[in-house]
Amino acid sequence: MQAPTEHRWSPYADNGGTCMGVAGEDFVVVAADTRLSQGYSIHTRDCSKVTQLTDKCVIASCGMKADAITLHKHLKARMVMYEHQHRKQPSVTAIAQMLATTLYYKRFFPYYTFNVLCGIDDEGKGAVYHYDAIGSFERVPYTTSGSGSSLVMSVLDAQIAKGNQTIDTPALDKRGIVELCKDVLSSVGERDIHTGDYGEIFLIDAAGVSPTRFDLKLD
Amino acid sequence: MAPGQYSMDAKQHTMSPVVTGATVIGMKYKDGVILAADTLASYGNEARYKDVCRLKKIGDHTLLGAGGEISDFQYLGDLLDEMADEDWLHEDGCSMGPKEYSSYIGRVMYNRRSKFNPLYNQFIVVGKKQDQAPHLMYVDHQGTAFEEDFVATGFGMHLGIPLLRNNWKPDMSLDEAKALATKCLEVCFYRDCKAYCKIQIGVCAGAGVEIGPPTPINHFWGHTAWTENRLEDGDSTGTW
Numbered sequence: 079m080q081a082p083t084e085h086r087w088s089p090y091a092d093n094g095g096t097c098m099g100v101a102g103e104d105f106v107v108v109a110a111d112t113r114l115s116q117g118y119s120i121h122t123r124d125c126s127k128v129t130q131l132t133d134k135c136v137i138a139s140c141g142m143k144a145d146a147i148t149l150h151k152h153l154k155a156r157m158v159m160y161e162h163q164h165r166k167q168p169s170v171t172a173i174a175q176m177l178a179t180t181l182y183y184k185r186f187f188p189y190y191t192f193n194v195l196c197g198i199d200d201e202g203k204g205a206v207y208h209y210d211a212i213g214s215f216e217r218v219p220y221t222t223s224g225s226g227s228s229l230v231m232s233v234l235d236a237q238i239a240k241g242n243q244t245i246d247t248p249a250l251d252k253r254g255i256v257e258l259c260k261d262v263l264s265s266v267g268e269r270d271i272h273t274g275d276y277g278e279i280f281l282i283d284a285a286g287v288s289p290t291r292f293d294l295k296l297d
Numbered sequence: 298m299a300p301g302q303y304s305m306d307a308k309q310h311t312m313s314p315v316v317t318g319a320t321v322i323g324m325k326y327k328d329g330v331i332l333a334a335d336t337l338a339s340y341g342n343e344a345r346y347k348d349v350c351r352l353k354k355i356g357d358h359t360l361l362g363a364g365g366e367i368s369d370f371q372y373l374g375d376l377l378d379e380m381a382d383e384d385w386l387h388e389d390g391c392s393m394g395p396k397e398y399s400s401y402i403g404r405v406m407y408n409r410r411s412k413f414n415p416l417y418n419q420f421i422v423v424g425k426k427q428d429q430a431p432h433l434m435y436v437d438h439q440g441t442a443f444e445e446d447f448v449a450t451g452f453g454m455h456l457g458i459p460l461l462r463n464n465w466k467p468d469m470s471l472d473e474a475k476a477l478a479t480k481c482l483e484v485c486f487y488r489d490c491k492a493y494c495k496i497q498i499g500v501c502a503g504a505g506v507e508i509g510p511p512t513p514i515n516h517f518w519g520h521t522a523w524t525e526n527r528l529e530d531g532d533s534t535g536t537w
Contacts, residue, residue, distance in 0.1 A: 087312040087417075089410050091439050114443055119454055121435065125443045144407050144440030187411070 090142055090190050091116055094272025095127055096226035096263065097138035099196040100238060100255050101204035101219050105283035106196045107252075109259035110138045110224075111267070111294060112276040123275035123296065130287055131157050132167040135197030136280050137177070140224030141211065142190040149189050152180065170197035174207045174215065182213035192223035198282055226266035226273045233262050256281060260292055267294045310414040314366040316340050318351045319491040320453030321362035322481045323421040323433050324465060325446050326474035329502035330423040330431040332362040333478035335486070336511050337493030344493065352499045354506045356381040358426045359395040360499045361402070364450035365418035365438065373405065373416060395424025395501075399434035399442070407440030415439070419450035425501045449481065452489040457481035471500065483514050 097110035114125040128138045129150040137153065139146040156176060160168045168176070174195055181189060188211045195207040208221040220238045222230035235241045237250070237258055250258060256279055267274040274294045281288050321334040338346040351370070353361045355377045363370035377398065384393050393401075399422035409415050415438040425431040435441070435448045447465050449457040460481050469477070475498055485492040494516055499508040 085313070087415065087438075089413060089415075089439060091441060093441065116441070121441070122443045122445045122448075124445075142439075142441075144410070144442065147403070147440070147442060148407060 091144070092141065092190075092225075093121070093143040094225040094270075095140045096222065096224040096230060096266050096270065096273045097127055097140050097194050098222040098227075098230050098234070098259060098262065099138065099194045099206040099208075099220065100234065100259065101196070101206040102252060102255060104198070104202055104204060105252055105281065106198065106204035106206060107255050107259055108136055108138055108194065108196045108280040108282070109263055110140075110278055111263060111273045112278060113272065113274050113294075114143055115272050118271075120275075126278060128278055128280055129154065130280075131173060132170075132197070133286055134282055135168075135170045135173055135195070136282065136287060138194045138196070138223070139191040140227075141192045145189040146191045149180070149191055149193075153177065156180075170195070170199050170205045170207075173197070174205075174217070177207075177209065178213040178215045180213075181209060181211065185212050188212050192227075194221055194223050196280075196282065198284075202284070204282075224273075226270035229266045229269055230262050233258075233265070252281070252283070264294060311366070311369075311417060312415075314369075314417040316345060316367045317491065318349070318364050318367055318370070319451045319489055319493075320457060320482060320485045321351065321364050321419075321421050321450045322453055322457050322461075322478045323362060323423050323435075323448050324461065324469075324474055324478060325431045325433055325467065326469040326471060327467070328471065329425045329500065330360075330433050331471070331474050331478060331501070332360050332421060332423050332499040333475075333482055333496055334362050334364075335482055335493040336495045336497060337491065338367045339491045342490065344491075347493065347495070348511065350497060350508070350511075352497055352508050353377075354499075354508060355398050355422075355424075356384065356393055357505060358392075358501060358503075359398045359422065359424035360501050360506050360508070361398075362421045362423070362450075362499070363418050364420075364453075366416070369416040369418050370420075373402065373418070373420075376405070377402070394426040394429070395422060395432040395434075398422060398424070399432065399436065403434075403436045403440060403442040406436050406438060406442075410439050421448055421450060423499075423501055424506070425503045427503050429503075431501070452485055452492065453481060456484050456488055460484065471502075479514055483516060486514065486516060 110127040114121040193209040199205040209215045334351040338349040419437045447461045
């Protein structure tokens with residue numbers, strides 16, 4: 079007789095975390111926390127969700143870490159293959175389409191990852207793409223993914239899109255957006271147990287990708 | 298089913314562990330990295346095999362520690378031994394280190410989970426190659442992988458990590474690191490019914506890998522809170 083199974087094995091895990099991307103006229107800001115958790119346990123406080131793919135393109139992935147590692151490894155290999163074939167780095171738009179195909183290729187055993195792809199497009203404009211786990215995607219002015227995304231989105235709607243704002247305020251500049259991203263991520267850390275520890279900001283502009291870090295609460 | 302007969306059911310994979318190991322503690326210290334585990338392999342809740350080494354040397358500079366299914370650990374150990382042999386046969390003057398092995402183990406674990414036929418383990422892979430920086434990585438049955446300064450598997454994740462968070466320092470001496478790892482396993486022994494009072498510690502300090510002998514740990518059960526009568530009738534002894 080087989081012993082009763084208390085727990086059915088699942089190939090999927092939710093490792094939490096929050097990421098966001100905001101496009102400016104000629105720049106883009108990507109922010110994400112570095113906590114890696116599973117259930118009520120924190121695996122590590124310092125594990126980046128963001129991978130740089132080209133000189134002007136990064137990807138941030140929330141959801142399952144093992145799938146994100148695999149996806150990022152795969153994408154980096156495809157970047158090298160593209161460069162060998164075409165003697166130039168792929169554009170953000172090309173990567174965006176490739177990521178969608180890559181995700182949909184696994185439609186019936188999906189990567190459990192929620193991606194935000196950010197970069198500077200061929201016209202020099204800031205580009206942000208939002209994806210679901212199976213490859214539906216859309217170019218958007220700003221977006222967020224992960225366990226705290228519902229808390230982030232409403233703030234970005236108000237502060238970036240100025241939705242339902244009755245008082246006219248000037249659009250945020252580069253520094254303003256970076257500071258907004260920091261504040262939003264800090265606030266999410268107060269309410270979402272899967273978000274916290276450290277924040278990473280990747281500012282992409284004509285000068286390239288410049289990463290910075292800041293502290294979030296460790297509780 | 299009788300021997301020689303085949304099942305009509307769809308192919309079944311191992312989805313729950315049978316003979317298991319519990320906590321492994323891994324931490325970096327001043328000159329390298331250590332790994333500690335008790336020597337028990339449980340069969341369900343039975344303490345079945347009490348002298349099993351759950352640490353394994355891989356290649357020249359890497360040490361693998363396993364929680365979870367012991368047979369899967371032994372399978373992966375054999376696989377890695379074959380790899381290490383092949384690496385040696387190349388005679389190319391370079392050998393795989395902890396970074397290469399931990400990355401490889403991560404891919405094996407992810408591939409097996411993607412085939413719905415997982416290796417039911419939580420591994421800690423540590424190592425140090427000569428004067429390079431020490432390496433410590435956690436890999437589990439779903440392919441989750443990350444690097445850290447100190448990690449624990451199984452119950453150690455709940456009982457050992459708080460001690461490590463409070464007491465771990467990057468410049469600890471080997472003796473201090475060993476004492477801390479032993480303390481973690483002692484606490485696990487008090488509260489985890491699948492932990493044991495005999496432990497082994499493996500050390501990687503750059504030159505090579507050394508797995509220490511099985512050593513009994515000190516444990517004390519005479520606390521008054523555990524012995525005084527708490528029930529009115531006075532017949533019973535322990536409280537918890």
